[in-house]
Amino acid sequence: MYRVVAVIESSTATSTSDVRWGPRLWGTLVVLCGALFLDALDISMVGVALPSIRTDLNMTTSALQWVVSGYVLGYGGLLLLGGRAADLLGRRRVLITALAVFAVGSLLGGLVNTPELLIAARFVKGVAAAFTAPAALSIITTTFEEGPARNKALSIFSVTGASGFSLGLVLSGLLTEVGWRYPLLLPGPVALIVLIAALKFVPNDGKPARNGRGYDLGGAVTATAAMLLLVYTIVQAPEEGWASAMTIGSFVVVIALLVAFVTIERRSSHPLVRLGILRSGSLVRANLGAMIFFGSYVGFQFVVMQYMQRLLGWTALQTALAFLPAAVIVAVSSTKMAGIVERFGTARLILVGFVSLVAGYAFFLGVDVTPDLVGVILPCMILLGISCALCFTSLNIQATSGVRNEEQGLASGLLNTSLQVGGAIGLAVVTAVVTANETGGAKATSSQLLASYFPGLAVVAGIAAIGVIISLSGIVALRKENRAAAELEMANA
Secondary structure, three states: OOOOOOOOOOOOOOOOOOOOOOHHHHHHHHHHHHHHHHHHHHHHHHHHHHHHHHHHHOOOHHHHHHHHHHHHHHHHHHHHHHHHHHHHHOHHHHHHHHHHHHHHHHHHHHHOOOHHHHHHHHHHHHHHHHHHHHHHHHHHHHHOOOOHHHHHHHHHHHHHHHHHHHHHHHHHHHHHOOOOHHHHHOHHHHHHHHHHHHHHHOOOOOOOOOOOOOOOHHHHHHHHHHHHHHHHHHHHHHHHOOOOHHHHHHHHHHHHHHHHHHHHHHHOOOOOOOHHHHHOHHHHHHHHHHHHHHHHHHHHHHHHHHHHHHHOOOOHHHHHHHOHHHHHHHHHHOOOHHHHHHHHOHHHHHHHHHHHHHHHHHHHOOOOOOOOHHHHHHHHHHHHHHHHHHHHHHHHHHHHOOOOHHHHHHHHHHHHHHHHHHHHHHHHHHHHHHHHOOOOHHHOOHHHHHHHHHHHHHHHHHHHHHHHHHHHHHHHHHHHHHHHHHHHHHHHO
């Protein structure tokens, strides 16, 4: 498996931790960060535009969430296949091809005129992102040696993604003031710029050795089908009834598909997911943490966008600016995160990040029909910004540490799958709760709207609280490992 040296212009196989990074290596890192920034940007930019899309295309709350879920499910459903494709076909080749598809999908998404076509275009873009994200992350983890150099690169990479997600909201607010189509179109030109830069700066990794391996299409199909059906079932359950034959039958099919996926993976000579990789406790905790974090945040964003624009009557720009403090915190912290991780370790930072996340959601539960910027909204956004900065970097580092180079694409795919599937499920659950509590229809009063939002916000806070429990288990595991290491050192003394 190839490894790019620290100064790419040189052919000397020198560790990235031993020499200064050259301009070309920095160019590679910037391009890869640009790919992640693009993915995060696209997820968040549609958020502020949702109320305008709802009005223009006459969509219900449950249908509206599919504009987000369509992208997230295409992304999350095929990330594992994307990670394996990067390992087998070549990371540069996969990255460039997917960026081209993403650019075309952005153009189509901004021009369609029906909800069905919009959701379909979003799904295609999500599929493209499913190949760019693991390819970009695995290029980083095979370029930089594990340790300080990789931590520095991953901290820049991770915070770039978090910044893209936060700043996308602000850009979306500006563009939505002109029209909701513009936030959907903007990622297209950005993707072309990143594509051109990738052709110049991302090194050719040659022809990968297949070693008899192939593609686990059966695993990809069953995993994607299970996630799609699960989210659809959760969204439709309030309308069909949680105890209805259709809802129960759908859940049974989801379980059957997941069982089939595990069976395929255990029997396949080239599995989509080598199940043995899940023996790593830190990797499993990182993936669960990613699922919880993004699931709660996407659900929170969906509710808050409705609250600020439908209930408070804020413009798209005002709504976006409300999220600006979180974006600023993430951007400012980007240059400091590597040192912070080195000093405190990922387990502690993830715990602090989740505590900040729960506290931020708790603050927002104090909202009313009139906005409280200083007492509720600002403290919430500051806490969310702290949480994003700490969690994104730490989860990326924890999920890829100790993983063999030939499985970095798999580890990257697992982490991003957890993020996106968590986001899809979290959004579906919160949407189902809000929809179940809606009264008054299109003529709902401010009090009726607020009453429907509160249960959704409470669910978001509850989901984040699970993340605190998971991160606490990481602290316990870390202490056990440190104690065992100390005892072994004393025994060998």
